[in-house]
Amino acid sequence: xxxxxxxxxxxxxxxxxxxxxxxxxxxxxxxxxxxxxxxxxxxxxxxxxxxxxxxxxxxxxxxxxxxxxxxxxxxxxxxxxxxxxxxxxxxxxxxxxxxxxxxxxxxxxxxxxxxxxxxxxxxxxxxxxxxxxxxxxxxxxxxxxxxxxxxxxxxxxxxxxxxxxxxxxxxxxxxxxxxxxxxxxxxxxxxxxxxxxxxxxxxxxxxxxxxxxxxxxxxxxxxxxxxxxxxxxxxxxxxxxxxxxxxxxxxxxxxxxxxxxxxxxxxxx
Amino acid sequence: xxxxxxxxxxxxxxxxxxxxxxxxxxxxxxxxxxxxxxxxxxxxxxxxxxxxxxxxxxxxxxxxxxxxxxxxxxxxxxxxxxxxxxxxxxxxxxxxxxxxxxxxxxxxxxxxxxxxxxxxxxxxxxxxxxxxxxxxxxxxxxxxxxxxxxxxxxxxxxxxxxxxxxxxxxxxxxxxxxxxxxxxxxxxxxxxxxxxxxxxxxxxxxxxxxxxxxxxxxxxxxxxxxxxxxxxxxxxxxxxxxxxxxxxxxxxxxxxxxxxxxxxxxxxx
Numbered sequence: 001x002x003x004x005x006x007x008x009x010x011x012x013x014x015x016x017x018x019x020x021x022x023x024x025x026x027x028x029x030x031x032x033x034x035x036x037x038x039x040x041x042x043x044x045x046x047x048x049x050x051x052x053x054x055x056x057x058x059x060x061x062x063x064x065x066x067x068x069x070x071x072x073x074x075x076x077x078x079x080x081x082x083x084x085x086x087x088x089x090x091x092x093x094x095x096x097x098x099x100x101x102x103x104x105x106x107x108x109x110x111x112x113x114x115x116x117x118x119x120x121x122x123x124x125x126x127x128x129x130x131x132x133x134x135x136x137x138x139x140x141x142x143x144x145x146x147x148x149x150x151x152x153x154x155x156x157x158x159x160x161x162x163x164x165x166x167x168x169x170x171x172x173x174x175x176x177x178x179x180x181x182x183x184x185x186x187x188x189x190x191x192x193x194x195x196x197x198x199x200x201x202x203x204x205x206x207x208x209x210x211x212x213x214x215x216x217x218x219x220x221x222x223x224x225x226x227x228x229x230x231x232x233x234x235x236x237x238x239x240x241x242x243x244x245x246x247x248x249x250x251x252x253x254x255x256x257x258x259x260x261x262x263x264x265x266x267x268x269x
Numbered sequence: 270x271x272x273x274x275x276x277x278x279x280x281x282x283x284x285x286x287x288x289x290x291x292x293x294x295x296x297x298x299x300x301x302x303x304x305x306x307x308x309x310x311x312x313x314x315x316x317x318x319x320x321x322x323x324x325x326x327x328x329x330x331x332x333x334x335x336x337x338x339x340x341x342x343x344x345x346x347x348x349x350x351x352x353x354x355x356x357x358x359x360x361x362x363x364x365x366x367x368x369x370x371x372x373x374x375x376x377x378x379x380x381x382x383x384x385x386x387x388x389x390x391x392x393x394x395x396x397x398x399x400x401x402x403x404x405x406x407x408x409x410x411x412x413x414x415x416x417x418x419x420x421x422x423x424x425x426x427x428x429x430x431x432x433x434x435x436x437x438x439x440x441x442x443x444x445x446x447x448x449x450x451x452x453x454x455x456x457x458x459x460x461x462x463x464x465x466x467x468x469x470x471x472x473x474x475x476x477x478x479x480x481x482x483x484x485x486x487x488x489x490x491x492x493x494x495x496x497x498x499x500x501x502x503x504x505x506x507x508x509x510x511x512x513x514x515x516x517x518x519x520x521x522x523x524x525x526x527x528x529x530x531x532x533x534x535x536x537x538x
Contacts, residue, residue, distance in 0.1 A: 058478065058479075058512055058533060059332070059478065059479040059533050061330040061373060061479070061481060063328070063357055063373050063375060065349070065350040065352070065355075065357040066350060066352065080334070080361075080368045080371060081334040081335060081367070081368045081369075081371075083334070083335065086334075086478065086535075088332055088334040088368065088371055089371075090359065090371055092349075098350070099349045099350045099357065100350075102349060102350075102357055102358075102359055102373050103373070104330060104332050104371050104372070104373055104479075106332060106478055106479055106533075108511070108512070108535075110510035110511050110512070111510065111511055112510060113508075113509065113510060113511050113536065113537075113538045114469065114508070114509075114538050115508055115509030115510065116431070116468070116507075116508050116509070117506075117507055117508075118434065118435060118468065118504065118505045118506055118507065118508065119505075119506035119507060162385070165387065166387060199385070199387065200383065209327065209328065209355065209375055210327075210328040210330070210373075210375055210481075210483075212330060212479075212481045212531065214479075214507075214512075214514040214531075214533045216507040216509060216510075216512075216514075218510055235387065236387045236388075237386075237387055237388035237518065237526065237529045238385075238386055238387065238388060238483075238485040238526040238529060239382075239383070239384055239385050239386075239387065240382065240383075240384030240385070240485060241379035241380065241381060241382060241384065241485075241487055242377070242379050242380055242382050243327055243377070243379070243483075243485075245483040245485075245529050247516050247529070247531070249506065257506065257507040260506045260507060260514050260516070260531070262481065262483070262516070262529075262531050264327060264328050264375075264483045266355075266377075267382065268382075269382045269383050
């Protein structure tokens with residue numbers, strides 16, 4: 001049985017204390033370097049595989065300091081503070097001794113408490129009633145996802161008219177199907193194409209500089225989700241002086257909020 | 270002329286390359302340790318004062334690994350990657366050699382581009398028409414801010430009834446007045462009391478574990494804002510298994526989006 005392309009892409013080999021080696025995957029190639037979601041997944045994977053890890057991911061921030069070059073890299077994941085039920089991590093990805101990613105993560109042993117979803121899943125048609133886009137994706141990594149846009153697809157025409165809003169709603173799952181885990185949920189938090197493209201209908205150079213994921217799902221919610229589609233939503237907030245940000249949410253089909261996410265993105269115009 | 274309490278609280282003394290000493294300030298005391306917003310301001314202050322800094326803050330993530338003990342601490346701010354127009358920082362705050370805060374920041378030389386505010390300021394009465402709360406704050410740091418709640422104040426009664434929503438809108442500025450800068454904007458991004466208190470009308474133990482700020486304002490927008498009030502808005506998204514998150518925005522009175530922010534908060538219940 002051959003390995004799933006996502007598992008192959010995020011695989012890490014131990015290289016000593018707090019250090020792993022990974023490599024970029026042609027299957028997840030973007031315009032320049034790999035899909036940032038896979039890089040973020042590799043960063044959290046260093047934490048997930050660490051023998052001293054306490055609990056499950058609660059928060060992850062990944063800063064993209066430089067485009068990764070094709071080839072190997074080191075992931076350095078260090079537990080810098082371990083409390084009774086929480087643990088704080090610093091993570092770096094290095095190539096040829098240069099920092100290409102900085103990151104921080106928090107893991108925690110979580111206990112059942114009162115719970116609610118205030119950011120409720122919007123009412124949308126089920127995934128199999130939403131067609132997949134007809135066009136052929138321009139970059140390789142998009143082929144690794146089953147994407148079904150309900151609102152705010154990639155513009156069909158780049159006419160540069162301000163569309164007034166930059167909200168996308170889409171169904172997403174791995175292609176081929178793969179049971180959801182913390183690494184793939186992290187990658188899917190970066191599934192949204194640049195809000196600047198949507199707001200301006202302009203195909204401008206853009207790249208995420210920092211992404212944060214808050215994990216609302218634990219192992220139980222991941223298992224319940226299995227290989228089902230996630231509903232992703234993202235909307236821009238402020239655009240100016242070369243950067244915009246967006247906030248987003250990911251729910252499973254049952255309406256469970258699995259993760260919230262934000263990112264700030266460089267753009268040229 | 271005596272120093273403003275916020276300037277006194279965030280003051281840092283150089284202690285060698287990449288290292289500064291600061292101290293907690295009784296004027297910003299919280300229930301346990303200092304107001305997290307001041308700690309975040311101290312973290313970004315290490316970056317702001319660094320002789321190698323390139324540009325202005327774009328993103329900051331601060332992780333609260335432990336409550337700060339009253340007294341001195343070290344801020345270690347390192348530029349780990351400097352590109353042509355962006356710079357990536359790792360920051361730590363240490364007490365007695367132990368990590369109490371981890372952080373990352375991005376600074377950048379920003380250039381004028383197409384701009385818009387998609388997260389528009391809601392229509393609210395002007396600050397001087399909104400009364401200040403009648404009660405006496407239970408913690409010292411709250412006295413350092415002029416807070417005027419338009420929606421979602423601290424509940425008057427802790428009756429434990431689910432209120433169905435956790436949105437707060439408030440006017441805020443330093444008390445006494447102080448011209449806005451990146452450090453005070455960072456602190457004000459943490460002005461929102463725990464959304465769990467509002468959603469559940471329950472006074473439960475709660476503490477921020479990670480906060481991110483995206484800076485939409487540059488020096489020009491800070492100057493335009495001056496000592497004016499900011500409108501802050503925050504709303505919870507998901508609550509469960511001991512953690513909730515919120516997303517928020519800060520505008521000046523002219524409706525300029527100065528910063529967006531989000532945080533994940535531990536709670537006990």
